[in-house]
Amino acid sequence: MALQTCFALSTQAPYHQSNGPISCFPKTLLSISLPKASLFTGNDDPRPLSFCSSKRKLNLAILALIITESLPNTSKTILAVELEQLQRYTDPKEGFTLLVPSSYAKVDKAGATVLFEEINKASNNVGVVVSPVRLTSLGEFGTPQFVADKLIQAEKRKESTKEAEVIRVAERTGHGSLQVYEFEYKVDSTRGGMKRIFSAAFVTSKKLYLLNISHADKPENPLDTQTRMMLEEVLHSFNTA
Numbered sequence: 001m002a003l004q005t006c007f008a009l010s011t012q013a014p015y016h017q018s019n020g021p022i023s024c025f026p027k028t029l030l031s032i033s034l035p036k037a038s039l040f041t042g043n044d045d046p047r048p049l050s051f052c053s054s055k056r057k058l059n060l061a062i063l064a065l066i067i068t069e070s071l072p073n074t075s076k077t078i079l080a081v082e083l084e085q086l087q088r089y090t091d092p093k094e095g096f097t098l099l100v101p102s103s104y105a106k107v108d109k110a111g112a113t114v115l116f117e118e119i120n121k122a123s124n125n126v127g128v129v130v131s132p133v134r135l136t137s138l139g140e141f142g143t144p145q146f147v148a149d150k151l152i153q154a155e156k157r158k159e160s161t162k163e164a165e166v167i168r169v170a171e172r173t174g175h176g177s178l179q180v181y182e183f184e185y186k187v188d189s190t191r192g193g194m195k196r197i198f199s200a201a202f203v204t205s206k207k208l209y210l211l212n213i214s215h216a217d218k219p220e221n222p223l224d225t226q227t228r229m230m231l232e233e234v235l236h237s238f239n240t241a
Contacts, residue, residue: 085101085102085103085230086099086100086101086102086230086233086234086237087099087100087101087102088100088237089114089116090241091113091114091128091241092241094113094130094207094209095204095205095240095241096128096130096209096238096239096240096241097237097238097239097240097241098126098128098211098234098237098238098239099233099234099237100116100126100234101116101118101126101230101234103118103119104116104117104118104119104124104125104126105117105119107122109127111129112127112128112129113127113128113129113130114127114128115127115128121216123192123195123214123216124214124215124216125212125213125214126211126212126213126214126234127211127212128209128210128211128212128238129208129209129210129212130207130208130209130210131207131208131210132206132207132208133203133206133207133208134206135203135206135208136203136206137179137203138179138180138181138201138202138203139179140203141203144169144170144171144181144182144183145169147181147183147201148166148169148183148185149166151166151183151185151199152164152165152166152185155185155187158189160189160190160191161187161188161189162188162189162190163186163187163188164185164186164187164188165185165186166183166184166185167184167185167186167196168182168183168184169181169182169183169184170182170183172236174202174239174240175239175240176240178202178204178239178240179202179203180200180201180202180238180239181200181201181202182198182199182200182235182236183197183198183199183200184196184197184198184199185197185199186217192216193216193218194216194217194218194219195214195215195216195217196214196215196216196217196223196228197212197213197214198211198212198213198231198232198234198235199211199212199213199235200235200236200238202238202239202240204240209238209240211235211238213231213234213235215227215231
């Protein structure tokens with residue numbers, strides 16, 4: 001399902017506070033269960049995906065070496081391959097950047113600023129939505145835990161949701177002391193079954209930047225360690241360009 005109405009203030013209404021923070025993000029954001037759309041190919045894409053530079057590949061190789069020192073030999077090899085399968089995407093118009101799995105294809109989706117889907121598995125996707133807001137930082141909206149609580153409440157209100165649970169809430173600093181919130185949660189719904197969701201959000205220049213990473217996490221086929229680590233790299237890479 002979607003990470004959507006926890007940030008729900010119309011951008012046409014002025015921001016204000018009464019007894020506490022109020023919702024300030026647009027009502028409809030990016031759907032987690034995204035229907036498959038037509039692929040961008042050739043020169044039709046005005047914002048092409050830029051592949052890793054040699055310097056970035058070297059940095060990832062070093063990172064993989066550091067992380068995998070404590071892992072068994074088989075896990076070391078697999079993780080190094082996973083990290084090498086990430087490539088950087090930068091949106092010069094909206095001014096954000098992130099890493100994307102090379103096995104994902106860029107697709108067209110109404111309402112999404114950019115969306116990447118795993119080939120032949122569209123329910124596994126990485127998407128970004130950029131929307132105008134009345135805030136100058138996420139702190140004006142609330143703490144990371146406050147946002148996480150609103151997020152889960154919004155998920156549980158959906159008719160298709162059977163279960164929703166927050167796994168992790170974090171805050172990190174991005175470029176220029178940017179305040180970035182990160183969330184991990186799981187959702188079980190009648191549309192797509194069990195999913196693991198990783199999200200990150202920040203506000204800059206009166207715009208909300210929201211990253212959603214959705215991946216199947218069913219009991220019979222749970223999210224494996226290597227894929228999880230790769231998706232976490234994508235999560236942590238989300239920043240201003």
